[in-house]
Amino acid sequence: MKDILKNKVKPTWIAGGVGVIVVLAIIIIAVLPKGLNGSYTGNVEFLFMKTKDTLKFSGDSVTEIDEDGTVSNKGTYKISGHTLEMKIGNYNMTAELSDDKKSFVVKSADGMAGLANGTKYTKK
Known part of the structure; x- marks a missing residue:
């Protein structure tokens, strides 16, 4: 015993x-990273025009950069599950984030940002 x-x-x-x-x-x-980090690029199309748009994420902020490299808007974002909510300048945007966080698709946006509805942004 x-x-x-x-x-x-x-x-x-x-x-x-x-x-x-x-x-x-x-x-x-x-x-583990909780947010997004880096630049995501998408092609926004309206009628016969196509414009490259870049959103750069750092911390809890997001910066919109035009095709010519100039900063056009700044704002903040938050993630809840697979939903990405952004307030950029005076516009609100909602996007669906991929599982690997390497891309997202804009689902809704107000004002002129609504032109980006359906646009897929992919991490560079």
């Missing part, structure tokens, strides 16, 4: 092991 008790794992070892696993899980979750 004494040999069986000697081979048992002590509760402090179990608690320590669980503690290490919890700490590692917290660290992994903390370093």
